Amino acid sequence: MSKSPKKQFKDKTKKKSKAPKDDTEFEIYCDMDGVLTDFDAHAKAHDKLNEKGQPKWEELDYAWWSTMPAYAGAKEFDAKLRKLGRTRKLSAPILNVGCFRGKAEWIKNFRGSTFGLLDLLLARAEAKNLLARPNHILVDDRQKNIDQWVAAGGIGILHSGDYADTLKRIREAQDEYRRNPPKPFVAKPTGAVEIFIGTNGVLADFQGHLEAEGKLDAQGKEKWDELDVKWWKGIPAYKGAKEFYDAVKQEGAVRFLTGPVPHPDGFEGPAEWTKNFGRNKFALLDIIVCRSKDKMLLARPDKVLIDDRQANIDAWVKAGGIGILHKGDFADTLKRVKEAVAEYNLAHRIKPAAAAKPPQPK
Structure with missing residues:
Protein backbone atom coordinates (compact mmCIF):
# COMPACT_ATOMS: atom_id res chain seq x y z
CA MET A 1 0.00 0.00 0.00
CA SER A 2 1.40 3.37 -0.97
CA LYS A 3 1.75 6.06 1.67
CA SER A 4 -0.36 9.18 1.49
CA PRO A 5 1.53 12.00 -0.15
CA LYS A 6 2.84 14.68 2.23
CA LYS A 7 1.28 18.06 2.02
CA GLN A 8 3.41 20.36 -0.08
CA PHE A 9 1.72 23.65 0.84
CA LYS A 10 0.04 25.05 3.92
CA ASP A 11 -3.63 25.85 3.72
CA LYS A 12 -3.55 29.64 4.06
CA THR A 13 -7.32 29.89 4.05
CA LYS A 14 -7.45 28.54 7.61
CA LYS A 15 -5.31 31.32 8.98
CA LYS A 16 -7.11 33.84 11.08
CA SER A 17 -6.49 37.42 10.05
CA LYS A 18 -4.49 39.36 12.64
CA ALA A 19 -5.56 42.82 13.71
CA PRO A 20 -3.03 45.48 12.80
CA LYS A 21 -0.48 46.03 15.55
CA ASP A 22 -1.04 49.20 17.58
CA ASP A 23 2.32 50.95 17.94
CA THR A 24 0.88 53.93 19.80
CA GLU A 25 2.72 54.45 23.07
CA PHE A 26 0.92 56.43 25.73
CA ASN A 180 -7.49 60.91 14.59
CA PRO A 181 -3.74 61.13 15.24
CA PRO A 182 -2.71 64.74 15.94
CA LYS A 183 0.01 66.58 14.09
CA PRO A 184 3.59 65.91 15.23
CA PHE A 185 4.47 67.80 18.39
CA VAL A 186 6.58 70.92 17.89
CA ALA A 187 8.25 72.44 20.94
CA LYS A 188 7.21 76.08 21.32
CA PRO A 189 8.64 78.73 23.64
CA THR A 190 6.67 79.43 26.81
CA GLY A 191 7.65 83.09 27.01
CA ALA A 192 10.32 82.99 29.71
CA VAL A 193 13.94 81.84 29.57
CA GLU A 194 14.62 79.17 32.18
CA ILE A 195 17.90 77.45 32.92
CA PHE A 196 17.90 73.81 34.01
CA ILE A 197 21.05 72.54 35.70
CA GLY A 198 21.92 68.87 36.11
CA THR A 199 22.96 69.14 39.77
CA ASN A 200 25.18 66.06 39.99
CA GLY A 201 28.23 66.56 37.80
CA VAL A 202 27.77 70.30 37.33
CA LEU A 203 27.32 71.75 40.81
CA ALA A 204 27.94 68.71 43.03
CA ASP A 205 30.85 66.25 42.87
CA PHE A 206 28.61 63.18 43.02
CA GLN A 207 31.11 60.75 41.47
CA GLY A 208 34.02 61.97 43.57
CA HIS A 209 31.93 61.60 46.74
CA LEU A 210 30.96 58.04 45.78
CA GLU A 211 34.59 57.10 45.35
CA ALA A 212 35.80 58.90 48.47
CA GLU A 213 33.17 57.27 50.68
CA GLY A 214 33.52 53.76 49.18
CA LYS A 215 29.99 53.68 47.82
CA LEU A 216 30.76 51.84 44.58
CA ASP A 217 30.66 48.04 44.27
CA ALA A 218 33.19 45.84 42.45
CA GLN A 219 31.45 46.60 39.13
CA GLY A 220 31.57 50.35 39.73
CA LYS A 221 27.84 50.57 40.42
CA GLU A 222 26.33 52.76 43.11
CA LYS A 223 25.43 51.10 46.42
CA TRP A 224 22.08 52.88 46.56
CA ASP A 225 21.01 51.31 49.87
CA GLU A 226 24.05 52.84 51.58
CA LEU A 227 23.44 56.38 50.35
CA ASP A 228 21.62 57.83 53.34
CA VAL A 229 20.53 61.41 53.98
CA LYS A 230 23.86 62.25 55.65
CA TRP A 231 25.72 61.02 52.55
CA TRP A 232 23.60 63.08 50.17
CA LYS A 233 23.85 66.21 52.31
CA GLY A 234 27.61 65.80 52.43
CA ILE A 235 28.23 65.81 48.67
CA PRO A 236 30.81 68.57 48.15
CA ALA A 237 29.95 71.40 45.78
CA TYR A 238 32.61 72.08 43.19
CA LYS A 239 34.81 75.09 43.85
CA GLY A 240 33.16 78.11 42.28
CA ALA A 241 29.74 76.38 41.99
CA LYS A 242 27.86 78.88 44.16
CA GLU A 243 29.33 81.86 42.33
CA PHE A 244 28.40 80.19 39.03
CA TYR A 245 24.84 79.61 40.25
CA ASP A 246 24.49 83.23 41.36
CA ALA A 247 25.74 84.44 37.98
CA VAL A 248 23.47 82.12 35.99
CA LYS A 249 20.43 83.42 37.91
CA GLN A 250 21.01 86.79 36.25
CA GLU A 251 20.16 85.16 32.90
CA GLY A 252 16.89 83.52 33.87
CA ALA A 253 15.08 81.43 36.48
CA VAL A 254 17.15 78.41 37.52
CA ARG A 255 15.80 74.89 38.08
CA PHE A 256 17.73 72.06 39.73
CA LEU A 257 17.44 68.71 37.95
CA THR A 258 18.05 65.55 39.95
CA GLY A 259 17.16 61.93 39.32
CA PRO A 260 15.04 59.57 41.44
CA VAL A 261 16.80 56.66 43.16
CA PRO A 262 15.36 53.45 44.68
CA HIS A 263 15.55 54.75 48.25
CA PRO A 264 13.58 57.50 50.07
CA ASP A 265 16.85 58.97 51.41
CA GLY A 266 17.68 59.79 47.80
CA PHE A 267 14.77 62.25 47.76
CA GLU A 268 15.25 63.92 51.14
CA GLY A 269 19.05 64.16 50.86
CA PRO A 270 19.19 66.05 47.53
CA ALA A 271 16.44 68.36 48.80
CA GLU A 272 18.52 69.18 51.89
CA TRP A 273 21.60 69.68 49.70
CA THR A 274 19.75 72.06 47.37
CA LYS A 275 18.25 74.09 50.23
CA ASN A 276 21.70 74.52 51.77
CA PHE A 277 23.36 75.25 48.43
CA GLY A 278 20.71 77.80 47.44
CA ARG A 279 20.90 79.38 50.91
CA ASN A 280 17.14 79.65 50.88
CA LYS A 281 14.26 77.24 51.49
CA PHE A 282 12.55 78.57 48.36
CA ALA A 283 15.16 76.71 46.32
CA LEU A 284 13.12 73.59 47.16
CA LEU A 285 10.42 74.77 44.76
CA ASP A 286 12.98 74.85 41.96
CA ILE A 287 13.84 71.15 42.26
CA ILE A 288 12.64 68.82 39.52
CA VAL A 289 13.04 65.12 40.18
CA CYS A 290 12.93 63.09 36.98
CA ARG A 291 14.84 60.32 35.26
CA SER A 292 17.85 61.37 33.23
CA LYS A 293 16.29 60.08 30.01
CA ASP A 294 13.16 62.17 30.69
CA LYS A 295 14.97 65.51 30.96
CA MET A 296 14.42 66.14 27.26
CA LEU A 297 10.64 66.33 27.84
CA LEU A 298 11.21 69.70 29.51
CA ALA A 299 13.00 71.16 26.48
CA ARG A 300 11.63 74.22 24.70
CA PRO A 301 13.30 76.87 22.50
CA ASP A 302 13.57 79.16 25.56
CA LYS A 303 14.78 76.46 27.97
CA VAL A 304 18.52 75.99 28.54
CA LEU A 305 20.02 72.77 29.88
CA ILE A 306 23.46 72.77 31.50
CA ASP A 307 24.62 69.19 31.87
CA ASP A 308 27.89 67.25 32.00
CA ARG A 309 26.68 64.41 29.76
CA GLN A 310 26.75 64.76 26.00
CA ALA A 311 23.87 62.30 25.54
CA ASN A 312 21.58 64.49 27.68
CA ILE A 313 22.59 67.61 25.77
CA ASP A 314 22.01 65.92 22.39
CA ALA A 315 18.54 64.72 23.44
CA TRP A 316 17.65 68.17 24.79
CA VAL A 317 18.72 69.96 21.59
CA LYS A 318 16.93 67.41 19.43
CA ALA A 319 13.76 68.08 21.45
CA GLY A 320 14.00 71.79 20.66
CA GLY A 321 15.93 73.26 23.60
CA ILE A 322 19.28 75.02 24.05
CA GLY A 323 22.00 72.71 25.36
CA ILE A 324 25.25 73.73 27.07
CA LEU A 325 27.74 70.95 27.80
CA HIS A 326 29.62 71.65 31.02
CA LYS A 327 33.21 70.43 30.87
CA GLY A 328 34.29 71.55 34.32
CA ASP A 329 35.16 75.17 33.54
CA PHE A 330 32.50 77.43 35.10
CA ALA A 331 33.80 80.57 33.38
CA ASP A 332 33.57 78.96 29.96
CA THR A 333 30.12 77.50 30.65
CA LEU A 334 28.81 80.83 31.92
CA LYS A 335 30.18 82.57 28.83
CA ARG A 336 28.34 80.14 26.55
CA VAL A 337 25.12 80.44 28.58
CA LYS A 338 25.18 84.22 28.28
CA GLU A 339 25.84 84.02 24.54
CA ALA A 340 23.01 81.53 24.00
CA VAL A 341 20.49 83.53 26.03
CA ALA A 342 21.51 86.81 24.38
CA GLU A 343 21.16 85.23 20.93
CA TYR A 344 17.71 83.87 21.80
CA ASN A 345 16.55 87.20 23.27
CA LEU A 346 17.81 89.11 20.25
CA ALA A 347 16.10 86.75 17.80
CA HIS A 348 12.82 87.03 19.67
CA ARG A 349 13.14 90.71 20.64
CA ILE A 350 13.00 89.93 24.33
CA LYS A 351 14.40 92.29 26.92
CA PRO A 352 17.12 90.76 29.13
CA ALA A 353 15.91 89.28 32.41
CA ALA A 354 15.94 91.64 35.40
CA ALA A 355 18.87 91.03 37.69
CA ALA A 356 18.02 88.66 40.50
CA LYS A 357 18.40 89.90 44.07
CA PRO A 358 21.51 88.66 45.84
CA PRO A 359 20.86 85.61 48.05
CA GLN A 360 20.18 86.28 51.71
CA PRO A 361 21.65 83.90 54.30
CA LYS A 362 19.09 81.83 56.18
Whole structure:
Protein backbone atom coordinates (compact mmCIF):
# COMPACT_ATOMS: atom_id res chain seq x y z
CA MET A 1 0.00 0.00 0.00
CA SER A 2 1.40 3.37 -0.97
CA LYS A 3 1.75 6.06 1.67
CA SER A 4 -0.36 9.18 1.49
CA PRO A 5 1.53 12.00 -0.15
CA LYS A 6 2.84 14.68 2.23
CA LYS A 7 1.28 18.06 2.02
CA GLN A 8 3.41 20.36 -0.08
CA PHE A 9 1.72 23.65 0.84
CA LYS A 10 0.04 25.05 3.92
CA ASP A 11 -3.63 25.85 3.72
CA LYS A 12 -3.55 29.64 4.06
CA THR A 13 -7.32 29.89 4.05
CA LYS A 14 -7.45 28.54 7.61
CA LYS A 15 -5.31 31.32 8.98
CA LYS A 16 -7.11 33.84 11.08
CA SER A 17 -6.49 37.42 10.05
CA LYS A 18 -4.49 39.36 12.64
CA ALA A 19 -5.56 42.82 13.71
CA PRO A 20 -3.03 45.48 12.80
CA LYS A 21 -0.48 46.03 15.55
CA ASP A 22 -1.04 49.20 17.58
CA ASP A 23 2.32 50.95 17.94
CA THR A 24 0.88 53.93 19.80
CA GLU A 25 2.72 54.45 23.07
CA PHE A 26 0.92 56.43 25.73
CA GLU A 27 2.51 57.95 28.80
CA ILE A 28 0.25 58.54 31.76
CA TYR A 29 0.98 61.06 34.49
CA CYS A 30 -1.14 60.42 37.55
CA ASP A 31 -1.42 63.08 40.23
CA MET A 32 -1.05 61.73 43.78
CA ASP A 33 -2.95 64.06 46.10
CA GLY A 34 -6.67 63.90 45.41
CA VAL A 35 -6.44 61.02 42.95
CA LEU A 36 -4.63 58.27 44.86
CA THR A 37 -4.46 59.81 48.33
CA ASP A 38 -7.19 61.41 50.42
CA PHE A 39 -5.30 64.65 51.08
CA ASP A 40 -8.30 66.62 52.35
CA ALA A 41 -9.51 64.03 54.85
CA HIS A 42 -5.95 63.54 56.14
CA ALA A 43 -5.51 67.28 56.62
CA LYS A 44 -8.81 67.58 58.52
CA ALA A 45 -8.11 64.54 60.68
CA HIS A 46 -4.77 65.97 61.80
CA ASP A 47 -5.89 69.60 62.18
CA LYS A 48 -3.71 70.78 59.28
CA LEU A 49 -6.15 73.33 57.87
CA ASN A 50 -6.20 76.99 58.90
CA GLU A 51 -9.29 79.11 59.58
CA LYS A 52 -9.66 79.73 55.84
CA GLY A 53 -9.62 76.03 55.09
CA GLN A 54 -6.15 76.19 53.52
CA PRO A 55 -3.43 73.64 54.37
CA LYS A 56 -0.90 74.63 57.02
CA TRP A 57 1.93 73.81 54.63
CA GLU A 58 4.72 74.47 57.12
CA GLU A 59 3.31 71.74 59.40
CA LEU A 60 3.10 69.03 56.72
CA ASP A 61 6.23 67.06 57.59
CA TYR A 62 7.59 63.65 56.63
CA ALA A 63 5.32 61.74 59.01
CA TRP A 64 2.23 63.49 57.65
CA TRP A 65 3.03 62.90 53.97
CA SER A 66 4.14 59.29 54.41
CA THR A 67 0.92 58.29 56.21
CA MET A 68 -1.65 59.76 53.84
CA PRO A 69 -4.49 57.24 53.39
CA ALA A 70 -5.02 55.82 49.92
CA TYR A 71 -8.56 55.90 48.56
CA ALA A 72 -10.41 52.58 48.42
CA GLY A 73 -9.62 51.00 45.06
CA ALA A 74 -6.50 53.14 44.45
CA LYS A 75 -4.14 50.17 44.09
CA GLU A 76 -6.44 48.39 41.64
CA PHE A 77 -6.81 51.62 39.68
CA ASP A 78 -3.04 52.06 39.56
CA ALA A 79 -2.54 48.49 38.32
CA LYS A 80 -5.05 48.99 35.51
CA LEU A 81 -3.56 52.37 34.68
CA ARG A 82 -0.12 50.82 34.16
CA LYS A 83 -1.59 48.45 31.60
CA LEU A 84 -2.74 51.41 29.50
CA GLY A 85 0.69 53.03 29.16
CA ARG A 86 3.93 53.87 30.90
CA THR A 87 2.75 55.47 34.12
CA ARG A 88 4.43 58.01 36.39
CA LYS A 89 3.26 59.53 39.65
CA LEU A 90 3.33 63.32 39.32
CA SER A 91 3.38 65.59 42.36
CA ALA A 92 4.56 69.03 43.45
CA PRO A 93 7.09 69.80 46.21
CA ILE A 94 6.49 72.29 49.02
CA LEU A 95 8.77 74.34 51.27
CA ASN A 96 9.47 71.39 53.54
CA VAL A 97 12.23 68.84 53.02
CA GLY A 98 10.07 66.22 54.72
CA CYS A 99 7.67 66.39 51.79
CA PHE A 100 10.26 64.88 49.46
CA ARG A 101 10.98 61.89 51.66
CA GLY A 102 7.36 61.52 52.77
CA LYS A 103 6.01 61.24 49.24
CA ALA A 104 8.78 58.80 48.31
CA GLU A 105 8.03 56.66 51.38
CA TRP A 106 4.33 56.69 50.49
CA ILE A 107 5.01 55.51 46.94
CA LYS A 108 7.35 52.77 48.19
CA ASN A 109 4.67 51.44 50.52
CA PHE A 110 1.88 51.88 47.96
CA ARG A 111 3.76 49.95 45.26
CA GLY A 112 5.39 47.52 47.67
CA SER A 113 8.75 48.09 46.02
CA THR A 114 11.51 50.69 46.08
CA PHE A 115 11.67 50.53 42.28
CA GLY A 116 8.32 52.30 42.14
CA LEU A 117 10.27 55.38 43.23
CA LEU A 118 11.92 55.56 39.82
CA ASP A 119 8.58 56.61 38.35
CA LEU A 120 7.94 59.36 40.91
CA LEU A 121 8.27 62.76 39.27
CA LEU A 122 8.30 65.88 41.45
CA ALA A 123 7.94 69.32 39.86
CA ARG A 124 6.21 72.63 40.52
CA ALA A 125 2.97 73.22 38.60
CA GLU A 126 4.54 75.42 35.90
CA ALA A 127 7.10 72.76 35.06
CA LYS A 128 4.51 69.97 34.94
CA ASN A 129 2.92 71.44 31.83
CA LEU A 130 6.22 71.17 29.95
CA LEU A 131 5.70 67.40 30.05
CA ALA A 132 2.50 67.60 27.96
CA ARG A 133 2.55 65.90 24.57
CA PRO A 134 -0.25 64.72 22.24
CA ASN A 135 0.13 61.14 23.57
CA HIS A 136 0.75 62.14 27.21
CA ILE A 137 -2.24 61.81 29.52
CA LEU A 138 -2.65 63.70 32.79
CA VAL A 139 -5.03 62.34 35.42
CA ASP A 140 -5.73 65.08 37.96
CA ASP A 141 -8.52 66.17 40.30
CA ARG A 142 -8.15 69.90 39.57
CA GLN A 143 -9.79 71.44 36.51
CA LYS A 144 -7.18 74.21 36.34
CA ASN A 145 -4.36 71.67 35.99
CA ILE A 146 -6.27 69.79 33.32
CA ASP A 147 -6.97 72.96 31.34
CA GLN A 148 -3.31 74.00 31.41
CA TRP A 149 -2.16 70.53 30.36
CA VAL A 150 -4.57 70.44 27.43
CA ALA A 151 -3.56 73.97 26.40
CA ALA A 152 0.07 72.77 26.38
CA GLY A 153 -0.82 69.99 23.93
CA GLY A 154 -1.63 66.99 26.11
CA ILE A 155 -4.66 64.83 26.92
CA GLY A 156 -6.35 65.74 30.21
CA ILE A 157 -8.64 63.51 32.25
CA LEU A 158 -10.37 65.14 35.22
CA HIS A 159 -10.76 62.61 38.03
CA SER A 160 -13.96 63.17 39.96
CA GLY A 161 -13.59 60.28 42.39
CA ASP A 162 -14.93 57.39 40.29
CA TYR A 163 -12.03 55.18 39.19
CA ALA A 164 -14.14 53.14 36.77
CA ASP A 165 -15.33 56.29 35.03
CA THR A 166 -11.79 57.72 34.86
CA LEU A 167 -10.45 54.51 33.28
CA LYS A 168 -13.34 54.53 30.80
CA ARG A 169 -12.55 58.10 29.72
CA ILE A 170 -8.83 57.32 29.41
CA ARG A 171 -9.60 54.43 27.04
CA GLU A 172 -11.99 56.62 25.06
CA ALA A 173 -9.31 59.31 24.74
CA GLN A 174 -6.79 56.72 23.56
CA ASP A 175 -9.25 55.39 20.97
CA GLU A 176 -9.90 58.92 19.73
CA TYR A 177 -6.16 59.55 19.46
CA ARG A 178 -5.74 56.39 17.34
CA ARG A 179 -8.65 57.33 15.07
CA ASN A 180 -7.49 60.91 14.59
CA PRO A 181 -3.74 61.13 15.24
CA PRO A 182 -2.71 64.74 15.94
CA LYS A 183 0.01 66.58 14.09
CA PRO A 184 3.59 65.91 15.23
CA PHE A 185 4.47 67.80 18.39
CA VAL A 186 6.58 70.92 17.89
CA ALA A 187 8.25 72.44 20.94
CA LYS A 188 7.21 76.08 21.32
CA PRO A 189 8.64 78.73 23.64
CA THR A 190 6.67 79.43 26.81
CA GLY A 191 7.65 83.09 27.01
CA ALA A 192 10.32 82.99 29.71
CA VAL A 193 13.94 81.84 29.57
CA GLU A 194 14.62 79.17 32.18
CA ILE A 195 17.90 77.45 32.92
CA PHE A 196 17.90 73.81 34.01
CA ILE A 197 21.05 72.54 35.70
CA GLY A 198 21.92 68.87 36.11
CA THR A 199 22.96 69.14 39.77
CA ASN A 200 25.18 66.06 39.99
CA GLY A 201 28.23 66.56 37.80
CA VAL A 202 27.77 70.30 37.33
CA LEU A 203 27.32 71.75 40.81
CA ALA A 204 27.94 68.71 43.03
CA ASP A 205 30.85 66.25 42.87
CA PHE A 206 28.61 63.18 43.02
CA GLN A 207 31.11 60.75 41.47
CA GLY A 208 34.02 61.97 43.57
CA HIS A 209 31.93 61.60 46.74
CA LEU A 210 30.96 58.04 45.78
CA GLU A 211 34.59 57.10 45.35
CA ALA A 212 35.80 58.90 48.47
CA GLU A 213 33.17 57.27 50.68
CA GLY A 214 33.52 53.76 49.18
CA LYS A 215 29.99 53.68 47.82
CA LEU A 216 30.76 51.84 44.58
CA ASP A 217 30.66 48.04 44.27
CA ALA A 218 33.19 45.84 42.45
CA GLN A 219 31.45 46.60 39.13
CA GLY A 220 31.57 50.35 39.73
CA LYS A 221 27.84 50.57 40.42
CA GLU A 222 26.33 52.76 43.11
CA LYS A 223 25.43 51.10 46.42
CA TRP A 224 22.08 52.88 46.56
CA ASP A 225 21.01 51.31 49.87
CA GLU A 226 24.05 52.84 51.58
CA LEU A 227 23.44 56.38 50.35
CA ASP A 228 21.62 57.83 53.34
CA VAL A 229 20.53 61.41 53.98
CA LYS A 230 23.86 62.25 55.65
CA TRP A 231 25.72 61.02 52.55
CA TRP A 232 23.60 63.08 50.17
CA LYS A 233 23.85 66.21 52.31
CA GLY A 234 27.61 65.80 52.43
CA ILE A 235 28.23 65.81 48.67
CA PRO A 236 30.81 68.57 48.15
CA ALA A 237 29.95 71.40 45.78
CA TYR A 238 32.61 72.08 43.19
CA LYS A 239 34.81 75.09 43.85
CA GLY A 240 33.16 78.11 42.28
CA ALA A 241 29.74 76.38 41.99
CA LYS A 242 27.86 78.88 44.16
CA GLU A 243 29.33 81.86 42.33
CA PHE A 244 28.40 80.19 39.03
CA TYR A 245 24.84 79.61 40.25
CA ASP A 246 24.49 83.23 41.36
CA ALA A 247 25.74 84.44 37.98
CA VAL A 248 23.47 82.12 35.99
CA LYS A 249 20.43 83.42 37.91
CA GLN A 250 21.01 86.79 36.25
CA GLU A 251 20.16 85.16 32.90
CA GLY A 252 16.89 83.52 33.87
CA ALA A 253 15.08 81.43 36.48
CA VAL A 254 17.15 78.41 37.52
CA ARG A 255 15.80 74.89 38.08
CA PHE A 256 17.73 72.06 39.73
CA LEU A 257 17.44 68.71 37.95
CA THR A 258 18.05 65.55 39.95
CA GLY A 259 17.16 61.93 39.32
CA PRO A 260 15.04 59.57 41.44
CA VAL A 261 16.80 56.66 43.16
CA PRO A 262 15.36 53.45 44.68
CA HIS A 263 15.55 54.75 48.25
CA PRO A 264 13.58 57.50 50.07
CA ASP A 265 16.85 58.97 51.41
CA GLY A 266 17.68 59.79 47.80
CA PHE A 267 14.77 62.25 47.76
CA GLU A 268 15.25 63.92 51.14
CA GLY A 269 19.05 64.16 50.86
CA PRO A 270 19.19 66.05 47.53
CA ALA A 271 16.44 68.36 48.80
CA GLU A 272 18.52 69.18 51.89
CA TRP A 273 21.60 69.68 49.70
CA THR A 274 19.75 72.06 47.37
CA LYS A 275 18.25 74.09 50.23
CA ASN A 276 21.70 74.52 51.77
CA PHE A 277 23.36 75.25 48.43
CA GLY A 278 20.71 77.80 47.44
CA ARG A 279 20.90 79.38 50.91
CA ASN A 280 17.14 79.65 50.88
CA LYS A 281 14.26 77.24 51.49
CA PHE A 282 12.55 78.57 48.36
CA ALA A 283 15.16 76.71 46.32
CA LEU A 284 13.12 73.59 47.16
CA LEU A 285 10.42 74.77 44.76
CA ASP A 286 12.98 74.85 41.96
CA ILE A 287 13.84 71.15 42.26
CA ILE A 288 12.64 68.82 39.52
CA VAL A 289 13.04 65.12 40.18
CA CYS A 290 12.93 63.09 36.98
CA ARG A 291 14.84 60.32 35.26
CA SER A 292 17.85 61.37 33.23
CA LYS A 293 16.29 60.08 30.01
CA ASP A 294 13.16 62.17 30.69
CA LYS A 295 14.97 65.51 30.96
CA MET A 296 14.42 66.14 27.26
CA LEU A 297 10.64 66.33 27.84
CA LEU A 298 11.21 69.70 29.51
CA ALA A 299 13.00 71.16 26.48
CA ARG A 300 11.63 74.22 24.70
CA PRO A 301 13.30 76.87 22.50
CA ASP A 302 13.57 79.16 25.56
CA LYS A 303 14.78 76.46 27.97
CA VAL A 304 18.52 75.99 28.54
CA LEU A 305 20.02 72.77 29.88
CA ILE A 306 23.46 72.77 31.50
CA ASP A 307 24.62 69.19 31.87
CA ASP A 308 27.89 67.25 32.00
CA ARG A 309 26.68 64.41 29.76
CA GLN A 310 26.75 64.76 26.00
CA ALA A 311 23.87 62.30 25.54
CA ASN A 312 21.58 64.49 27.68
CA ILE A 313 22.59 67.61 25.77
CA ASP A 314 22.01 65.92 22.39
CA ALA A 315 18.54 64.72 23.44
CA TRP A 316 17.65 68.17 24.79
CA VAL A 317 18.72 69.96 21.59
CA LYS A 318 16.93 67.41 19.43
CA ALA A 319 13.76 68.08 21.45
CA GLY A 320 14.00 71.79 20.66
CA GLY A 321 15.93 73.26 23.60
CA ILE A 322 19.28 75.02 24.05
CA GLY A 323 22.00 72.71 25.36
CA ILE A 324 25.25 73.73 27.07
CA LEU A 325 27.74 70.95 27.80
CA HIS A 326 29.62 71.65 31.02
CA LYS A 327 33.21 70.43 30.87
CA GLY A 328 34.29 71.55 34.32
CA ASP A 329 35.16 75.17 33.54
CA PHE A 330 32.50 77.43 35.10
CA ALA A 331 33.80 80.57 33.38
CA ASP A 332 33.57 78.96 29.96
CA THR A 333 30.12 77.50 30.65
CA LEU A 334 28.81 80.83 31.92
CA LYS A 335 30.18 82.57 28.83
CA ARG A 336 28.34 80.14 26.55
CA VAL A 337 25.12 80.44 28.58
CA LYS A 338 25.18 84.22 28.28
CA GLU A 339 25.84 84.02 24.54
CA ALA A 340 23.01 81.53 24.00
CA VAL A 341 20.49 83.53 26.03
CA ALA A 342 21.51 86.81 24.38
CA GLU A 343 21.16 85.23 20.93
CA TYR A 344 17.71 83.87 21.80
CA ASN A 345 16.55 87.20 23.27
CA LEU A 346 17.81 89.11 20.25
CA ALA A 347 16.10 86.75 17.80
CA HIS A 348 12.82 87.03 19.67
CA ARG A 349 13.14 90.71 20.64
CA ILE A 350 13.00 89.93 24.33
CA LYS A 351 14.40 92.29 26.92
CA PRO A 352 17.12 90.76 29.13
CA ALA A 353 15.91 89.28 32.41
CA ALA A 354 15.94 91.64 35.40
CA ALA A 355 18.87 91.03 37.69
CA ALA A 356 18.02 88.66 40.50
CA LYS A 357 18.40 89.90 44.07
CA PRO A 358 21.51 88.66 45.84
CA PRO A 359 20.86 85.61 48.05
CA GLN A 360 20.18 86.28 51.71
CA PRO A 361 21.65 83.90 54.30
CA LYS A 362 19.09 81.83 56.18
